[in-house]
Amino acid sequence: MLIEAHNVTKAFGAFKAVDDASVTVEEGDILGLIGPNGAGKSTFFNCLTGDLPVTSGRVSFAGHDVTRLPPEARARLGLARTFQVPLTFESMSVLDNATIGALLRHPNARDARARARDVLQRVGLGHVIDAPAKSLGTPGRKRLEIARALASEPKALLLDEAMAGLTPTEVRDAIELVRRIHGDGITIVIVEHLMEVIVSLAQRVVVFHQGREISRGTPREVTSDPKVIEAYLGRRKVRHA
Amino acid sequence: MNRYLFFGALVVLALVYPLLVQGIPVWERMGALVLLAAIGASAWNIVGGYAGQVSVGHAVFFGFGAYAAVVVYTHLGWPPIAGAPLGMLLSVILAAVIGVPTLRLSGHYFSMATIAVGELVRVLSSTSDFLGGAQGLGGPAMPRSVFDLSFLSATPFYYIFLAVLAFLLGLTWWIERARMGFYLRAIKDSERAARALGVSSGRYKLYAYMLSGAFTSLAGSLYLCMFGFVDPESGFGILISVKMVVMAALGGAGNLFGPLVGALILVPLEELSNSYLGGRGAGLTFVVYGAIIVIIARFLPSGLLSLFRPRPSKPAPKSEIASGHAD
CATH class of the missing domain: 1.10.8 (Helicase, Ruva Protein; domain 3)
Structure with missing residues (x-):
């Protein structure tokens, strides 16, 4: 197990941006973290990298407990990241x-x-x-x-909305680049709200909504999960033909 | 090639300057004063320019150096220059004590904290009998040996200061090209991004601050050797700190020769205005510095030397990057 997050909670005052999330990433994985705006995926991401200290829970990386380590120490262990706004x-x-x-x-x-x-x-x-x-x-x-x-x-590369703001052609190029990096043996965690990107890249997906994990599985599984559809599109009457 | 010639000519000019102005005490003195100011501002430049941590309290280190030199004379009877290593050592320790809590502050908050520490030390020094209180302390009135560095002309000081400045700029040049220089500039541009790439920003800022403090202290000791006297205002006064900042900013903070260029402009300006206006011009220094700060901040945030930097010849063709493929 390369990255393990156990029962991570991040609260800002009374508001829990991330509520009891547990995620594991194996070496060689491409894991997608998705969810609507404000779902807490970026906050969770920053708890993994050390940019935000967790309120409770534990994070380990490559066999080290890194819960209390600052970002630079995690980087030295082989955890690299990009920023949403470069x-x-x-x-x-x-x-x-x-x-x-x-x-x-x-x-x-x-x-x-x-x-x-x-x-x-x-x-x-x-x-x-x-x-x-x-x-x-x-x-x-x-x-x-x-x-x-x-x-x-790095051993793992964490991408925070690396495709946001790109045109469709640029997105295709970027997906190709991420594939190539993964091919070089680097584990990838990718936060995205572009479904297209996740579906074409990730092997496993974790879906966040209001700070909690609501679904996980392959891209195909989660995109057909009613809870996920509801989180993205709101409740609707499902009419069967 | 042209650049090396230009640079070589400047070095030769610096070496022969005292011969050119021999017998004109005002200009002999001016040369030494420019170099002394350049030492202080170049020392400030390490933490304020390269690392972008704008200290406005460097007079603390300057004063430590000046007082260390005069204290070893007053209380131990040693030649003042013997106090220089002591001042540097104390300044490194002091920098660690001040730096650990204050360097966590970002931007203006760090600057304000350094002003507060500087003013605190100034007030404390004026109440200390050991440091001569508000009257300050004087060095040896008559030279007892050559080590007292008491000379009739300013020329020996000129060469001493030139050697120290050359060493300091050489050291800075070396740092600039080493890992530390890259890391300091990264911290200045974006501390968060630097940390994400494994840079221990706290540690590097502290190293820069300690190194900067040590050389600022050396400038203070050299000042005392030349002037033979220090009081709380001339050692710890806020104008000392402001001068270092303004000289570096005028020439170009974070630029190897920026502080020297700033000193070359500001020191003659100040000396000439003092000698022409006499006592009436005393307050004018503050007005001039204030005006310069406003003008640099508005029109030349990167300093004068940025005017001579070649324009980026190859702006990145944006459309190409979009479709830029590897392989």
Whole structure:
């Protein structure tokens, strides 16, 4: 088991954004976390990465209890993430952005640069390596987030709405990229509300609604689960023909 | 190639400057003062410029350095320069004590906390008999040996300051290219993203703060050696902190030569306005610094040196990225 979350609860005051969620991710998985807006999936995601401390429950990663560890310590264990709104290092070049990630395993700046160059080629940013990162548009920034995370040579990559704001063509390219990363042996957890993405990528899906897990299974199973349909579309009279 | 020539010419100019102005005490003094200010501002630049943690309380370290130098003379009879390592050591410890709680604060809150600490230390120093109270302390009136660094002209100080500045800029240059430099800039741009990539931001900010404090303290000790006197205002006064910030920001904070450029402009401006306006111009310094802060913040947030940086020659072609494939 690579990632284990046991009975994780995250409360903001009296409001429980995540209520008693337990999720396990095996090595080599692609796990999708879905749910309507405000379902608590991003909050849960941030509890996994350490950006938010849990109110109760336990998180372990690669055999270590990481519940009390800050994000940087989890990153060192091999847990990488991207941000929903890209947090690009604006003052740096594209190459330097990726180099920050590569420095985690390659303390020598020259080695890290070479490693960053490889990763940028792999994710399709090879032609803008020396451009200032702030000149990138949304699709480029999303790719750069992924490149930075990959450069840290993670065991697991957690993608927070990596496809939001992309055009359908860009989404197809991005799905292809995630497949390729998974093919390289990296476990993937993906938060998305684009059903299309989840259906074509994830092997297993966990559905959140109002802070609780309401369904889990293969993409096909959960999309036909009445509870899931109700959460997304609201209650409706089911009329059988 | 052109750049190296230009740079080489500047180094030669810096080396021969005292010969060019020999016999004109005002200009001999000016050279030394520019370098001293550049040392202070370059030290500030490590934490304020590269790491983006804008300390407005660096006078604490400057004052520690100045007082350490004068205290070893007053209480132990040592030459003031012997207090420099002591001041640096104390400043590193002090930086850790101040930094651990305050560096957790972000942006303006950190700046405000450093102002508070700076003012607190200034007030405390003026009530301490050990530090000479509000009157301050003076160094040796007559040189007892060459180690007292008491010279008739400012030229020996010029070369001492030049050596220290060269060492400090060399060290900064090395850090800039090493992992620490990358990490400090990452923390400045987005601390959250840096931490997600495994950067122990708290630890790196603290290292930068301690290193910066140590060299600011050295600037304070050198100041005392040259002027031979320090009181709470000239050691711990907030204007000392503000000057470091403004000089670095004017030239370019987070830029290796930014603080030096800022010092090259501001120190002569201040010295000339003082000598032409005499006592009437005393308050004018504050007005000038205030105006400069407003102008930089509005028109040149990256400092003067950003004007000379080549424009990004290859803006990323956005349409290509959208369909950019690997393989």
